[in-house]
Amino acid sequence: MSTEPAPVTSGHDLTARLDDLRREYADLQARGLKLDLTRGKPSAEQLDLAEPMLALPGEGVHIAEDGTDTRNYGGLAGLPELRRIFAELLGVPTEQLLAQGNASLTLMYDTVVQALLFGVPGSERPWSREEQITFVCPVPGYDRHFAICEELGIRMVTVPMTPDGPDAEAVAALVADDPTVKGLWAVPTYANPDGSVVSEAVARRLVSMPTAAPDFRIFWDNAYAVHHLTEHEAKSANAIDLAAEAGNPDRVLMYASTSKITFAGSGVAFFASSPANVSWFTRHLGIRSIGPDKVNHLRHAMFFRDAEGVRAHMRKHREVLAPKFGAVVDILDERLGDTGVATWTRPDGGYFVSVDVVPGTASRVVQLAKEAGIALTPAGATYPYGRDPHDRNIRLAPSMPPLDEVRVAMDGVATCILLAAAEAASA
Numbered sequence: 001m002s003t004e005p006a007p008v009t010s011g012h013d014l015t016a017r018l019d020d021l022r023r024e025y026a027d028l029q030a031r032g033l034k035l036d037l038t039r040g041k042p043s044a045e046q047l048d049l050a051e052p053m054l055a056l057p058g059e060g061v062h063i064a065e066d067g068t069d070t071r072n073y074g075g076l077a078g079l080p081e082l083r084r085i086f087a088e089l090l091g092v093p094t095e096q097l098l099a100q101g102n103a104s105l106t107l108m109y110d111t112v113v114q115a116l117l118f119g120v121p122g123s124e125r126p127w128s129r130e131e132q133i134t135f136v137c138p139v140p141g142y143d144r145h146f147a148i149c150e151e152l153g154i155r156m157v158t159v160p161m162t163p164d165g166p167d168a169e170a171v172a173a174l175v176a177d178d179p180t181v182k183g184l185w186a187v188p189t190y191a192n193p194d195g196s197v198v199s200e201a202v203a204r205r206l207v208s209m210p211t212a213a214p215d216f217r218i219f220w221d222n223a224y225a226v227h228h229l230t231e232h233e234a235k236s237a238n239a240i241d242l243a244a245e246a247g248n249p250d251r252v253l254m255y256a257s258t259s260k261i262t263f264a265g266s267g268v269a270f271f272a273s274s275p276a277n278v279s280w281f282t283r284h285l286g287i288r289s290i291g292p293d294k295v296n297h298l299r300h301a302m303f304f305r306d307a308e309g310v311r312a313h314m315r316k317h318r319e320v321l322a323p324k325f326g327a328v329v330d331i332l333d334e335r336l337g338d339t340g341v342a343t344w345t346r347p348d349g350g351y352f353v354s355v356d357v358v359p360g361t362a363s364r365v366v367q368l369a370k371e372a373g374i375a376l377t378p379a380g381a382t383y384p385y386g387r388d389p390h391d392r393n394i395r396l397a398p399s400m401p402p403l404d405e406v407r408v409a410m411d412g413v414a415t416c417i418l419l420a421a422a423e424a425a426s427a
Helices: 011-030 044-048 051-055 080-090 104-118 143-151 168-177 200-208 239-245 275-288 294-304 307-336 362-371 403-426
Strands: 035-037 097-099 134-139 155-162 181-186 217-221 252-257 269-272 342-344 353-357 374-376 393-396
Touching: 011 403, 035 403, 044 307, 051 294, 080 097, 080 252, 080 269, 080 294, 080 307, 097 275, 104 143, 104 217, 104 252, 104 269, 104 275, 134 143, 134 168, 143 155, 155 168, 168 181, 168 200, 200 239, 217 239, 239 252, 269 275, 294 307, 307 342, 307 353, 307 403, 353 403, 362 374, 362 393, 362 403, 374 393, 374 403
Parallel strands: 035 374, 134 155, 134 181, 181 217, 217 252
Antiparallel strands: 097 269, 252 269, 342 353, 353 393
C-alpha cells in the first residue's frame, strides 16, 4: 500500500539538478516514443493463452450436463458446470452464483439502475425516490466505479484505503447516522490501483457495522480474485458468509469475471449474493434477457474443466505479468529510491502499481510523460470526479506492452517524476 510521499528533503539537490534533468528530458523527447501504460488490458501473449478455447465446444457439441441445448434460449442463471467452477474459486454456493455476459461492469451498472428503479430487498422505496443517494468510495480507487455514480447522479464521499482495505472505522462513521448512504464500493483482493487485500477483520467490520439505511449494500467487486503475481496467493475474505453470520445476509453483492482470464471482450461475468438478492436480481434480469451466451459458458467450462484448471491457467498469466511488474518496481527503486520524491506499491497481484509523487505534481508528471510519448492514466482518475485533492496519485498499468517497452516507459516516467519534483522545488 502506498503511503504519502516523504517531504522532499533534497530540494536543494533537485534544484541543482534542474538543468541536467531538463537535458535528460529533452533527450527522452527526442527518442520519439509511443508507449502506453494507461489501462490494465491483457497483452496479446496473455490472450494467446486461451486461444485453444476458440475451437470449443466443437462441431456437434452443444448439450450441457443438465441436457440444456446451449444454442437456444433460456438458462437465465447460466450453465451449472461453469457456475460450479467459479463458485469454488469465489467461495460461494453454486445456487447463489449467476453466470452472465462478458462484463462484470455491466452487472454492477445494472444492479445500481435496478436499485434506483425498484429498490432492493429491504428498501422502503426505489432509491430514485430518495432526496439523495450517497456511495462511499475508498481512494485511491477504480475510476469506472466512480463513473457509474457520476452518471446516475449518486453523491460520492471518500474514505482512505489502507493495506487491509477501506478504512473500516471511517466507513462505519459515515453509514451510522446518514440514511442517504446506500452503498460502498470495494475491490477486496488486489485492489485497483494499490493492490491492497481486505483482511477478514475489516470484512467482518464492514458486514456487521450498524447502518442508518436498512438497505445499505456493499458492492464487492472481486475482479482480481485469482490474479496473483507471486507464489503467495491471497485468499479473498468470504464476505457473503460473514454477512450472513452477522445477521446482514443481504448486505454484500459480489461481482467477478473472466475478462482478464480468457478473452477480455468474450469472457463471462458473475454475480453472487444472498438468496433474496439473487432472486431480486434474477427477477429483473428476466425482463431484459432470455438467457446469456451459454455456448460461451460451455466453451469456458470445457476449457477449464474445474477450479484447478483456472488456477493452472492463471499461473501461466503470472509468468507473463510478474516480470513486467518486477521491472516497474525495480526501475522506481533504482531511479527514485533515495530521492524522497515518490512512494509506490509492490503488489502481490492485480493489474496496477500505484505511485504517489510530490503533492501538486501528478498532473505535471502526466503532462511531461505525454509530451515525451508515454501515455499515462490521467492524474485524478483514481478519485471521484477525476479530482485528486492532493494531485499526487498516478496509476501505472504495465500489463499490455512488451517487457522491453515497459522498461523504456518506466525509465521515462522516473525522469518525468524527478523533473516535476525539481520544478516544484525550484518554484
